[in-house]
Amino acid sequence: MIEAPVVVIGAGPIGLAAAAHLAERGIDFTVLEAGQSVAAAIGEWRHVKLFSPWRYDIDSAARRLLEQAGGWTEPELGVLPTGGDLIDDYLEPLTKTPELSGRVRYGAEVVAVTRVGFDRIRTAGREDAPFLVRLADGAELLASAVVDAAGTWRRPNILGGSGIPARGEAAASGHIASALPDVLGRDRERFAGRRTAVVGAGHSASTTLLELGELAEQVPGTEVLWVVRGTDQARTYGGGAADELPARGALGTRLKKLVQSGRVELVSGFRTEELALTSDGRVELIAGDRRVVADTVVNSTGFRPDHDMVGELRLDLDPILGSTRALAPLIDPNKHSCGTVPPHGVDELAHPEPGYYAVGAKSYGRAPTFLLATGYEQARSVVAALAGDWEAARDVQLDLPETGVCSSNLAYGDSDSEAAGGCCGPAPQAVEITAPTSRGLATGISGGLLTLIEDAPTKQSGCCN
Template sequence: MDAKTVAIIGAGPVGLAAAAHALERGLQPVVLEAGPEAAHAVRQWQHVQLFSPWKYNIDTAAARLLAATGWNSPEPEVYPTGRELIDAYLAPLATRTALRDVIRTSHRVTAISRVGFDKAKSKGRADAPFEIRTRNGNGEAALQADAVIDVSGTWFSPNHAGGNGLPALGESEHRTRIAYGMPDVCGAQCSRYAGKTVAVLGAGHSAIGTLMELATLAEDAPETRAIWLLRSDDPAKAFGGGSADQLAARGELGMAFAALVRSGRIRVETGFRVARIADDDGRLSIIATGDRHITADELIVATGFRPDLSLLSELRLRLDPAIEAPVALAPLIDPNEHSCGTVRPHGARELAQADEPGLYLAGMKSYGRAPNFLMMTGYEQVRSITADIAGDKTAAHRVELQLPETGVCTRGGVESIAALSGCCGGPAPSGVDSCCADDAKAKLAGRSGCGCS
């Protein structure tokens, strides 16, 4: 009997892990990557330091593949940047192991269906292979697969600035002065932001990290001003769990940020739900509901991401209408109820699509609009999924992952700015050597100053 062919959409950390597990299971993976190299999305945030150390960022099957090449695993307690994640792990995995023969770069998946079946046809549907349409430099092509694991992520589908989930009026018109996600404000894009007034919209770690980088940039370019636009009324929710966070770097980031806010180096505008963006004599007028507004030179929208479901439109999906995650997974990850540390490990049972046997959503894409995804969760997902595809139901249902019990991603119980700002006016939280913003920033970034030329 021929080995099952598994199409894996995306060559990021979880996609490469899926391919490694598929090979170990005797499956035939084909990894389809839209970018010119593996880890294309990671390259967009390569300047960012991860919150988790190396011991949480390396998949077990991938490590076994790499070990056969003489690869040396990085120090387990060190926190890598995205660039280091690529150089020390993802690039060797994609180019020096058997995965190099199964990865097809510059192959953007545009649509998936069943061979001989449109979405409306049922009888015999489950037995038909998948047809995956791709586009590359040579035009369109199609390939068939017995199973599909969509780990294409969400990085290239950022949420809009509008407080209602839609683009703010005027957002597309002013897109040349709007960036999304976490631009490298203290490095490659320094000249764009130095000496400018920059508004950052969002309450997650991307917004916090960007605001801290802007504060660092202001040390080299004193005219730089940072404005934090926060939709909620309580900034303390963004500060995390401090010393209670088992991902220490994330806890330190929250404490450093709280100190910056309390010092007045970052202006805070709470309850700011963007409705319109307009021109103000060459600058941006960012207008909230009720006509409250601020003026800035640049806007960075760090309000999270959403999955691009267009390529799956000819398949029968069961997704939660709010979270846009698989219906069995959505209650486990609902950000209104859960943080990273309260999401239990899960696998094929929660990620399979009952009406499309052989189709699985995994990685960040499986979380839909929920922001509480961890890389190690994705590794456990694809380990379980590949076991399921191979017919090993026992291994598919077994849990082989223990997550840090942080419980602080969205509801850390921090009541005030002062609680996280010890060296700016009060005692540091128990167990924390220093929570001064500059000290913590330097520790997280491994450098001082922007080095902006």
């Protein structure tokens, strides 16, 4: 076998955690980051507050490297960081430690991973061949192993309710905003005084809805629609006061009150079939004979992994989730929330291709039940296996806060009272909406991704990444 470093794809929290563990074990490595800065994907939602406090957001090996380097002050563990805090107070300093300094290549987008001289079919001698990693600029690297922590942020799900793009979705792309826009900051003008439809039932949708609620209090004429496929929003509302992450529980509680007040118009049981542009410059979501008209549609329907770049490797993917087949039943969002996922590590993450491991959000495929703490333990286990320390690799332990709900757009039950707004008085009708109606909006906040994101009396966020 040619001597080559381990290549880590992605300089987000999980990729850098893998790098920290590799450094501690004295294994040569290179980190490839597609963006121009550390955790570039998180940088796009740096305004969002995680609902996991710092105690769940710092990897153990990363903490040791930061403490050894000196000059780093550990954040207060009970505080909720924003995405920007995560970068500025943790990930950026980590890349400057002696062990990681100079090991991250920026602007290095990976477009393909294969074996030198081997396509997916050839077998004899395969395990002795190094990996070949090709970048978008044509450069190539050899690797002894690949830890793929690329995440899923660049691959959002589509709006179509049947798993494929809705008719006209591509043509309406100018009216579609990606998840977690900075409603109260950078993107304010796009939403202020306008009509917005947020599609999706996860924590990122909740975050955007609550920020739009706050904006509507500030700017008259700001209108908010919440479009979901299911008829019972129990998954989105979550565990409330029983949640071990108070900010996560508060996220659902605030959103539920906002819907019950009528300040957010809930359009339930709506599976988008078509998008059409209107004569007055708006976009129309169509489901049978139902219509929803808005200036902007926020796509908060979740994300999916990019397996195309590793298409010549031998993968054993679950046909439903796109995770490994062994991991799928442990993370199935029909059965698990973020906090009930069982401990898992290298054995559950292994593919028939020795030396290739997807970790972090990408390892979960299309399941939205991922937490940073889960990804950190994955990284630790995989690196221990690469070092040949199988006892440590298989000693997998997780301590996750329970009762949180991570969902994408899954229907959950069929409660008419929930669809109508709950049991606290009159509720808005979840029916077709074809023309704007004036309404105020209660203050709100929140949404998220990557750890479960959320906020308190200002911006927040909630969701898994």
